[in-house]
Amino acid sequence: MDVSGIRESDGRGRHTTTHRELVMLQNGAMVIDTPGMRELGMWDISEGLGQAFSDIEKYASMCRFRDCKHEGEPGCAVRAAIESGELDESRLESYNKLKTEAKYSDDKESYRRQKEQWAKSVSVYSRKMKKEGKMKR
Ligand SMILES: [Zn+2]
Helix, strand or coil: CCCHHHHHHCCCCCCCCCCCEEEECCCCCEEEECHHHHHHHHHHHHHHHHHHCHHHHHHHCCCCCCCCCCCCCCCCHHHHHHHCCCCCHHHHHHHHHHHHHHCCHHHHHHHHHHHHHHHHHHHHHHHHHHHCCCCCC
16 A cells, blocks of 8 residues: 555654554554554544444443443343344444454553543643642743
């Protein structure tokens, strides 16, 4: 794949030493895998997945377990919806298939957690610094 266009628009070769990969996913989404752009790529996928399967996501958000795989876990809202006929089982099947193909859902989740934790520790740190008068306002 020709990535020269991307390289040129990058500006002054800021990231020339960074390992870079352009990945085409089976669902047609394109991901540029660089440390700096990782978040962007992952959110793109997550958004696309959520839009295409908003019906499933709606039920999935009501599952008892956050990491519910909808494979018969207790309190699974997706399974309940299928059993009551509100949701077609084939929808869940294609949803799982796409999720497996994308393979970014778990990464994204852990990345989000990491980021939240980081943001939290930064705010705690800056508050502490302010309190101790080490940081200028
Ligand atoms: Zn579930």
